[in-house]
Amino acid sequence: MTHPLQSKILVISDIHGNREALQAVLDSERSFDELVFLGDAVAPSPQPAETVQLLSELSGIHICGNHDRVMVNESMTENWPKPWKVLDEWVRSSLSTNDFEYLRELRPDGNYKVGGKDLYLCHGESKGQTRHLLPHSPMSEFLALTRDEDSDMVLFGHSHVQFQKRIGNKRFFNPGSVGQNRCGNPVACYGVIEDGEFYHRHVPYDTTPLIEAIYAIEPLNEFPEFREWFGETLTSGFGVGKSEPWTTLADQGYI
Numbered sequence: 001m002t003h004p005l006q007s008k009i010l011v012i013s014d015i016h017g018n019r020e021a022l023q024a025v026l027d028s029e030r031s032f033d034e035l036v037f038l039g040d041a042v043a044p045s046p047q048p049a050e051t052v053q054l055l056s057e058l059s060g061i062h063i064c065g066n067h068d069r070v071m072v073n074e075s076m077t078e079n080w081p082k083p084w085k086v087l088d089e090w091v092r093s094s095l096s097t098n099d100f101e102y103l104r105e106l107r108p109d110g111n112y113k114v115g116g117k118d119l120y121l122c123h124g125e126s127k128g129q130t131r132h133l134l135p136h137s138p139m140s141e142f143l144a145l146t147r148d149e150d151s152d153m154v155l156f157g158h159s160h161v162q163f164q165k166r167i168g169n170k171r172f173f174n175p176g177s178v179g180q181n182r183c184g185n186p187v188a189c190y191g192v193i194e195d196g197e198f199y200h201r202h203v204p205y206d207t208t209p210l211i212e213a214i215y216a217i218e219p220l221n222e223f224p225e226f227r228e229w230f231g232e233t234l235t236s237g238f239g240v241g242k243s244e245p246w247t248t249l250a251d252q253g254y255i
């Protein structure tokens with residue numbers, strides 16, 4: 001039996017309906033004792049149902065992300081541009097009642113005991129001026145994620161960049177994104193906690209099935225330019241297009 005403090009915890013986040021990338025992570029880390037998922041399971045998404053089915057089989061702590069909230073609350077997409085709305089509707093139509101049940105049961109941000117460690121788990125939406133917490137975001141915005149009494153080891157996602165930061169006693173770890181990289185590397189990023197230490201890892205995967213899945217989404221026939229752009233984001237690893245701050249972060253060597 002593994003001693004709790006020596007257990008291996010797999011940390012994944014921001015899969016965004018990319019089953020190929022999730023499978024690559026699981027193939028790469030065949031054995032682990034505990035799993036933490038930090039949110040954003042599906043949309044925007046070429047393989048929504050396949051992803052939820054694989055993800056929901058993994059026992060562990062699964063945290064709710066902003067895109068998961070959108071999935072269970074359709075009114076949040078009212079003002080989205082048309083192609084995104086059409087894609088979102090297609091994603092919903094692909095999901096079964098059980099898939100929605102999984103999304104509704106995702107857990108809130110908070111302190112959790114995982115593999116004998118006290119961890120603060122959150123999706124990582126900034127409470128300050130910036131939308132995403134990035135390596136150079138103000139310290140105050142990192143500290144605003146938690147209260148003083150929360151665990152000193154904070155795991156968060158949402159910004160899709162693999163990095164860590166230490167502020168006083170608090171250590172902040174972002175495993176990066178499994179399925180929608182933004183810094184120009186089409187790899188699946190994740191983290192592993194072993195013997196109490198956090199390690200960043202990444203693994204390549206084949207994007208061909210994703211592109212095929214995108215071209216099989218019939219409602220997107222109406223938006224060929226959007227579909228081409230969407231496919232390009234996944235194959236290039238610039239998950240929201242080649243734009244700031246991701247291009248600068250890519251130049252600085254972040255993945």
Ligand SMILES: [Fe+2]
Nearest residue numbers: 014040065158
């Ligand atoms: Fe995300």
